[in-house]
Amino acid sequence: MAEHKPAELWNNDEVCAYLDRIGLSADVPAFRDNEVVGSDLASLTDDELKTDLGISKLHARRIKRYLEDGGASYAPSSDASAEPASEPLPPTTGNVPLTSAVAALDAPDLGNLRVQSGTFQRWPVAAEAPATGVPVPEQSVATCDPGIVAKYKETTELIRRLDGEQVATRAPAVRHQIDGLKSRIKTENEKLQTLLKSQAKTSALAEKLIDDKWVPGKFMFKAMGKSEDKRNEAQQAAQEVDRQVAAVGKVLEDLNRVLATKTAEMQKLTGDIARLNEAKAWEVTILPQVFQGSNGDDRENQLEKEVDGMIAPLTTARQYMSSYTQAYQLIKTGRKMLDDSMQNLTQAVGLANLDVVGNIARPLRRHGPMETMGDVMRNQRARAGCELANKACDVLLKVYAIIPDVPKIKVEEVKALRGMGLMSIMFDNMLMDLAVRKKIMAAQQ
Numbered sequence: 065m066a067e068h069k070p071a072e073l074w075n076n077d078e079v080c081a082y083l084d085r086i087g088l089s090a091d092v093p094a095f096r097d098n099e100v101v102g103s104d105l106a107s108l109t110d111d112e113l114k115t116d117l118g119i120s121k122l123h124a125r126r127i128k129r130y131l132e133d134g135g136a137s138y139a140p141s142s143d144a145s146a147e148p149a150s151e152p153l154p155p156t157t158g159n160v161p162l163t164s165a166v167a168a169l170d171a172p173d174l175g176n177l178r179v180q181s182g183t184f185q186r187w188p189v190a191a192e193a194p195a196t197g198v199p200v201p202e203q204s205v206a207t208c209d210p211g212i213v214a215k216y217k218e219t220t221e222l223i224r225r226l227d228g229e230q231v232a233t234r235a236p237a238v239r240h241q242i243d244g245l246k247s248r249i250k251t252e253n254e255k256l257q258t259l260l261k262s263q264a265k266t267s268a269l270a271e272k273l274i275d276d277k278w279v280p281g282k283f284m285f286k287a288m289g290k291s292e293d294k295r296n297e298a299q300q301a302a303q304e305v306d307r308q309v310a311a312v313g314k315v316l317e318d319l320n321r322v323l324a325t326k327t328a329e330m331q332k333l334t335g336d337i338a339r340l341n342e343a344k345a346w347e348v349t350i351l352p353q354v355f356q357g358s359n360g361d362d363r364e365n366q367l368e369k370e371v372d373g374m375i376a377p378l379t380t381a382r383q384y385m386s387s388y389t390q391a392y393q394l395i396k397t398g399r400k401m402l403d404d405s406m407q408n409l410t411q412a413v414g415l416a417n418l419d420v421v422g423n424i425a426r427p428l429r430r431h432g433p434m435e436t437m438g439d440v441m442r443n444q445r446a447r448a449g450c451e452l453a454n455k456a457c458d459v460l461l462k463v464y465a466i467i468p469d470v471p472k473i474k475v476e477e478v479k480a481l482r483g484m485g486l487m488s489i490m491f492d493n494m495l496m497d498l499a500v501r502k503k504i505m506a507a508q509q
Contacts, residue, residue, distance in 0.1 A: 073103075074101060074105075075101055075102070076096060076100060076101055078094070078102065079095055079102060080092045080095055080102055080103060084126070086126065088127065091117070094117045094118055095117065098117060100117070105127065107390065108393070110124040126236075130236055216347070216350065219377070220347070222339065222340075223343050223344060223347065226339065226343075229336070231333050231337050231340060232337055232340070234333060235337060238330045238333060239330060241326055241329060242323065242326050242330060246323070248319060249320065249323065252312055252319065253316065255312055256309065256312045258312065259308050259309045262305050266301045267302050269301075270299045270301075270302045314346055369416050387466055389462045390466060391466045394459050394460075394466070395459075395460075397459055398460050398463070399456075401452045401455050401456035402456045404448075404449075405448075405453040407449075408446070408448045409449035409450075412443075412449060415445065
């Protein structure tokens, strides 16, 4: 059975393959261009996926929901393209040469694990075949309870069957169908209520015309024929509304029946997914327990020690990966704020330079509405640039709090860029122009 890596460890190719498998191939170029990896999918929210990658919010929700419902079922198999492992050799004792008949013995495809008469037979991993005439060493055998063996067979069969039925893949589609049915039933109910009100009105009008009494002069003024026409029209209108009510009721009956079927299917899929996850968790935990107390060979014991030693570094690496992912997103946000701040400040400086040039060209001009509008625009750009720069400084300080040894961030310099300090730096050109203007006007006087 194929092994699946956790979603946090997917690389960019595996993320793109995951998108293809859930039917979002149109979004693959955006994920490939931005080099999105599994840790990004796990850490980013729906809105961040939509904003950073330019995809629809519906697709972002679909990606996150599929991960929460069982992303391992959609993940590309890590060993799907690998060559099939060579069949392990059966154990022999004594000086028996290896023959082609022994090598051709077949065994169940359980990887490095075989079920034989209530025992788990363990073979050395990647063991080299002995040369002809060399005695084959005995392998260790871990005796196991026959009940556990039977349960292991049932569990593997259950996992194979549920994976074949693709219960994890079908569940989101059925849930989407149920949501659509509920929305349509709500619409049809509203339509039915409107028709019922219309039916009450038309029925009341028809009954009123049918029960109309004779009054003096009705035949004289030829009103009898008109009353008959009105009664016929009212009856036809009432019958038409009755037909519409019956049609909507039939549609609602069909929709409720389909909704009940889909709800039952969803409940079954939910139970199957829970059973599948439980079976996989039991299978993962039972295999190490089988070999507890057995004596493996030196190579196997060495491999077990190496695997045990990798657990702590792997946990630390995951913690670092989470922290650096969060810091990376903050740095991207801060960089965008700084770019917007620089754009606003550049526009403000440009407006200030135009004002200086205009005053030099026409020193005695009056300060009219256009000049006032220019001052307002310049001040708005300057204020917006300073506010964005201050926010960017706060974001960078958050990055420093997450990763104290982050390079190229000096806290003292960042704090010094707040308020008028930043304004003085960015408006240095404007201040110099004002000084030059003052000298020119003094010389003219």
